[in-house]
Amino acid sequence: MNFREIDGSNNNQNNPEYGQTGENLLRFTPVAYADGIEELANPNNPNPRNISNTLFDQQESIPDPRNLSDYVWAWGQFVDHDITLTHLQSGNDAESANIFIPQGDSVYSPGSFIPVTRSLFDENTGTDINNPREHANELTAWLDASQVYGSDEERANWLRSFDGGKLKVTDHSTGDLLPTRGNDPNAPAMAMEESIGENTFVAGDERANEHAVLTSLHTLFVREHNRLAEIIDATHTDLPSNTAARDEEIYQRARKIVGAEIQAITYKEFLPSLGVTLDPYNGYDATVNPGINTEFSTAGFRLGHTLVSGTVPRLNEDGTTAPVGELDLFQGFFQPERITEDGGIEPVLRGLATQVQQQTDAKIVDDLRNLLFTGAPGGGPVANGTDLAALNIQRGRDHGLANYNEVRQALGLSRVNDFSEISSDPEVVAALEELYGDVDNIDQWVGMLSENTLPNSSIGELNEAILEDQFERLRDGDRFWYENDVDLAQWQLGENGTVSDWLENLNLSDIVKLNTEIDNISDNVFFVPDIIVTNTNDSGQGSLREAIANAESGDTIVFDPSIAGETINLTNGELRIDKDLHIDGYENNPVNINAGGNSRVFQIDDGNNSIQSQVSIDGVVIGGGNVTGNGDDGGGIFNRENLTLSNSTVTGNTANEDGGGIFNAQTGNITISNTTISNNETKEGLASGGGIFNGGEINISHSEISHNFANDTGGGIYNWSPGNITITNSTITGNTANNDGGGIFVYGDTEIIDSTISDNVALSAIADGGGVAVFGNAEITNSTISGNSARDDGGGVYVKDNVFGNIPTAVITNSTIIENTAVSDGGGIFNFGVVEVENTTIIQNNAPDGRGSGIASFGNTSITSTTVTSSTVADNENSDIDFVTQSQNSFISGGNNVIGTGNAVGNFNASTDQTGVENWEESSKDEEIIGTHQNDTLIGNEGNDQITGRQGNDLLIGVNPDSNTP
Incomplete structure (x- = not known):
């Protein structure tokens, strides 16, 4: 068994410094410092606050058109704090890069300034144009859960309880919370700890108190570590008996699994939700340097700032607003009491799943653009608030970022020649042209967020290219990547099988459910459903039938928690789906949709054979379907479209003709996973396919087809x-x-x-x-x-x-x-x-x-x-x-x-x-059977035989002398 070093070193055995704490950020474009060495880049570009006021001022909510939830930006920040941190300079010699307030500013006083301190840099750089200023990453570059465990031994050890492999927690009526620093002089440093005081939460990353949303995710994964530690302690039989050694082994195993969970969620849910598609994983590549790029950390992964809404819902389990009400974003900064006094982390984690985040664009809400940190203790880092858009632009210049077109070209994208090529929004085009005059002057972060989003994506072309480059290298260059780690394929995780089995089907919602009092939450928390079914009626307001009829193409239908496990009896015929639609039930407590033997349950057919509708059904039971006419196929489901059926059961359905459970027509395409298709039947003379009749394409995985009957x-x-x-x-x-x-x-x-x-x-x-x-x-x-x-x-x-x-x-x-x-x-x-x-x-x-x-x-x-x-x-x-x-x-x-x-x-x-x-032939004699140099299959006889393989890949089979069977 191998475990990561806490500082990220020795992952790559040829280049042990790859990904290590303190390594300089990489670049894929040349520095753009004004003097080529260290002076702010693009000194002739517009004032960052003027760019913010002209382009990024957001006057109304602009929800993401793909219904991405607040979990997207929240998870993005959580991951960001795992892989990148650049400190600011301090002391009397700290350099400033203040942003002066232009005339006519409606929030700040013209002539004043937003204070900006330049980033700490590697003192061995910035000496001449051949050695320009570079900045160190104060975290490990690896996606290794360092925000949970730390990136240095001192912090990591402080966070441990050294009892049963667990991490320290604070006991609280709502459940375990992060440990607090109290009066411990040895507690690791946390941002704003002087203002917060002894109630400062302590975590693997110093920014854990930055907002209640972020604190909630930190808390969630500390609970997950301790949950895993208990399972490992109880079920892993190869642990040391020595108490200290056992504690260490449990801690390291749980740490490895938590890191793997964060990797799996990031790559299987978070990145796909944004529309990021990576090249297939082909195993560990020791030639890949996973280091974080300046273009990624200083611009590319700061897309999340445009996704945040001005409020965070806080909800009870039944979906109603919690007594503490919704949280204004600016009131949640560096205030641990929003957790300790406002009901713990559950209200926040529920709320994130229900609110559609803001769309990716060159717009930022006032809570971040004008009021950032004003709600923090003592006014936070800036007593009168600050402007995150302006700060991002100025930080890019501080780090010597190349302009927008240079970054596009470096990533293999074509340069733009006109502002109209960036955006189809005439207001954005006009603002960019007014501000910059020339497309080659545009700051990277500004141009990136101004781009049109790609089809089936929530980000633009440059943003996608930056994320693809960084996240592919983080994956491919990691020797401990979860799909490459043999320990995870061997370790058992209770009833979930091996850890690898667990990770294969893991959703963030699973971690939430296992570590909180939350049961009713969407399986994919990165998307918000469009329509909620509120009752079990078969017609009228709140019914599933009405939801399907009223849904727009691409909508998601979910069920109110109050009807989880209940039955919807169809009395008005089959449910017809003729558009892109997603029905999301409850995997562990599915809603039963039952036709009572009176009709088919679902007909999925838009009547257009040239274009396939995209339909998914998850977490339901489809039963009691019955079609009796000549030529009637598919008692449970008749499908002509692209259907994904998961975490469901199709049972007790009957067809006069083919496909008792499911009939898939020649134009149909079905993906079935984690589903049971059982006790369905076809009745008439030549009726075939008791469970499934297929004339198109079907992929079935991790499912059971059982106890079905076909008359033919x-x-x-x-x-x-x-x-x-x-x-x-x-x-x-x-x-x-x-x-x-x-x-x-x-x-x-x-x-x-x-x-x-x-x-x-x-x-x-x-x-x-x-x-x-x-x-x-x-x-x-x-x-x-x-x-x-x-x-x-x-x-x-x-x-x-x-x-x-x-x-x-x-x-x-x-x-x-x-x-x-x-x-x-x-x-x-x-x-x-x-x-x-x-x-x-x-x-x-x-x-x-x-x-x-x-x-x-x-x-x-x-x-x-x-x-x-x-x-x-x-x-x-x-x-x-x-x-x-x-x-x-x-x-x-x-x-x-x-x-x-x-x-x-x-x-x-x-x-x-x-x-x-x-x-081979039966013999009761004791024999010696020896293989050849080939690949042999050697079978013993009835006697007491000695079976010996040799150089080939041999299969050795003994024979039971009592039963004479292998």
Whole structure:
């Protein structure tokens, strides 16, 4: 096990200083200091306060058009305080860069100034034009939860309790809060601690008291650390017994997991919510320097200042305003009592999820542009308030930032030649032209925020490029990145499986629910729903039916907490969705939408086959659907659009025709995750797909298809040509088809990965393919096919040419086919097409009345071929292998197949397959079985055998002498 250094050093073993505390900020553009060394950049540019008054003055609320919530800017600030901090100069020699107030200013007195102190810089820089001034990052650059734990040993140790691996907390009636400094002279320094006094909260980052919102997130993750520490202490059996060593190990493990959680939330929820799309992760790259860029820290990641509203809602659990009321933004700065005296962190965390943040633009609310810090103790750093927009512009000049066009060009974007290319808003264009005169003069931060936002995004082109560059390097250059950390893939986290399993489906809302009294909050807290369903009626105000009818395209519908777990009985027919729409329920307490056997539940069809609507349904139960007419398909859901179905259950639905649970038409595309589709059925003669009938595209992951029934084929799933289905990490179990394909019937292309197909039944006397019936193309990888049965052929897998004359193909790799039964031929596999088997174990299958309990290969020699490579076909009842035709069948492995010799009939001849390994056959003698230099599968016999692998990748299988089974 490896843990991060608290100061970020030694992450990169070739360049141990990468990401370390105190490393200078990087640049991807040359410095723009007026003298090339240290003087403020762009001295001829407009006065920053004049730019603020002309361009950034916001007179009304401008909500984000994509409904991003206040959690976006709040999380952005929380992450910013993990990765970057530049201190200001202090003392008598501190340089000033004051901003003078222009004539006509409506807030500040003309002729006065906003005080600005220049940033502390590396004293080894700023000597000449070849060594211009640079600034140190006082934090680790890594996304490592340093805002929780600190970036130096002294702070980190002060924050620890040294008891059970936990962090210090303050006991409070609303729940644990951050520790306070009290009168401890050794407490780590915190911003504004002189004004706040002994009630100053102490955290890993010195700015934790800056605002009640930020303090709430700090508190949340201290609670999360301590929650994890308790789980680790109780469940990790490899911890040291020594008390101090045990405390250290628990602390480090919990710290690693919290850092991974923050990474996962940032990259899976926060960045996508803004519209940032990164290149795919390809593993750790030691050549990447993750250091923070000046262009990112001084401008690019200061986009959050334009997203903040003037108030923060504070809510009770039922959604009503808390007794303390909403919080005016300017009243929340450096005031810990807004937490300790106003109900703790829960009212704030609830409120953030319900308010749409301001849109990204060149506008900032007065609380930040005119009143910043006025509500802080003693007036805060600036007694009469200050202007954050002007400060950002001046800080860019203090740090020698290049102009807007230079930064665009450095990131591979085209330079703009006219102000009209930046924005489509004529007022913004006119203001920029009035202020700067030339597009090459624009300050980076100003130009970046003035840009039009990109499609399906809340930021502009330059802002996206800056964020993509920084966050890709933070990920790719981190040896401890959560997707690269083997510890996380091994450590168990209680009922959540491994830590990696937990992180795969983690939302910030999960952390909130687990560490607060909050239960009713959207799964994705970075978006605010548009419409709230307030009752269980099937019509009228507040009903789901009315919400769907009144919703605009792209809206989100959520359910009031009071109806979580309740049932909406549909009495007015199916619910029709014909637009982009998102229905967001409750994963742990879903709303039941039940048609009572009177109609289908959902029809998702906008009537336009050329443009697909985007629909998502999350956290509901879809049941009681029933369609009875001729040609009626899809009892639960009929879909022609792009549908995402997650954290839901589809159960107890019936279709006269195809798709008892779900029917996906040829134009449809469905993504199904963490969902159960069970106890659905199709009723009439040729009705197929008891659980799902697919004619389009379906991706299924981490789901269960169980106990469905089809009167014809495909008890669990029917994949019609030209449909495509991909199934990963899922279970298809206990389904029944009257005819072929008890679990899955395949006409279209089907891919099954890391999944289990078990205990399915092909029921009638001529029914084939208990587990999977392949009449098209199927690829099965890393999967188990077990306990399935067919009354005719192919207990596990049945492969046969179809009515279209196509040659079916099944490719089975790294899988296990075990304990399947076909009454006639092919207990494990029946082949009348093309079958390729590699690195697969086929054992304990049965064909009691027929041939080939392991594999039966029949049919036209010009069509049928069976290729078995590096696999085990043994210990099957009756004959292991029966090849009626020989010419197209082959066993290829250089001696790595293990076949039950003397138990293979027909045209099979294994004598040429083995190299140095005897074919497997039952023996009660004690034997020594030794592998070759190849990849061997070695199976012991009934005796007490010694089984020894050699240089190959060997599979060693012992035999139970009592049951004579592997």
